[in-house]
Amino acid sequence: MARPRTSPRTVEHPSVEEVSLQQLLEALVDPVRRAVVSQLARARGEMSCGTFDVQVSRSTLTHHFNVLREAGVIRQYYVGTTKMNALRVDEMEERFPGLLSALVAAGRLEADA
Amino acid sequence: MARPRTSPRTVEHPSVEEVSLQQLLEALVDPVRRAVVSQLARARGEMSCGTFDVQVSRSTLTHHFNVLREAGVIRQYYVGTTKMNALRVDEMEERFPGLLSALVAAGRLEADA
DNA sequence: GCCATCGTACGACCCTCGTCGAAATAGCGG
DNA sequence: CCGCTATTTCGACGAGGGTCGTACGATGGC
Known part of the structure; x- marks a missing residue:
């Protein structure tokens, strides 16, 4: 194979130490973004951008992913043309325990209610 | 007609069961409101409205207290002309454990950092 | 009664942010 | 090389909410 799937497109992630509580709350106050987080938590792994069940357009979804990533909530990386998303649970737990x-x-x- | 007494000004509070996570987050995303909550938590009891260390006008502060009360975060009651505020910690803990x-x-x- | 104090109601301003559509970009498969 | 699909960028628009000043209301002390 030796076909390097390694993406030329790389994504910038903040260290969890750099993210503020303010940033985190601003990210999670939006219902769409919480839905994304919720579905990611349920999946217990990564999901591609297109597989989320949300009621917004693609461009809006891209925006939400950016906010979540900049708030340190998710980690993203490309696999071909699709972008995978995963929760940074352990790191966030270390930064803001229990939150x-x-x-x-x-x-x-x-x-459930 | 039997008029309701005018002397004790009463304040309406939602039951914690009526409060949504969305409401709670919208309340706590504002830095001024988090400062209020933080100072209340540190005080471990009630504080009158005028004793908070915040950088906004009185009318703005009233608005913030209303938001916090409607989100079930604080309980308020009048003592003379002053209004006391207390965190509804136990109830919120029951509604959204650990949050x-x-x-x-x-x-x-x-x-501290 | 009168006034000082504390909080509220109202209206206005402004600015952020969520939203979309359309056009652009990047990799994949043939 | 050519589409095809997945995602992004850009600009624009509109709703919502934080802010203030001012006018008003309630209470307690003198």
């Missing part, structure tokens, strides 16, 4: 998990749990609580 | 405490802890983490 992301409590938020995901709260969202789940409401969804 | 408020993780947020307060996160804010403290950042403040």
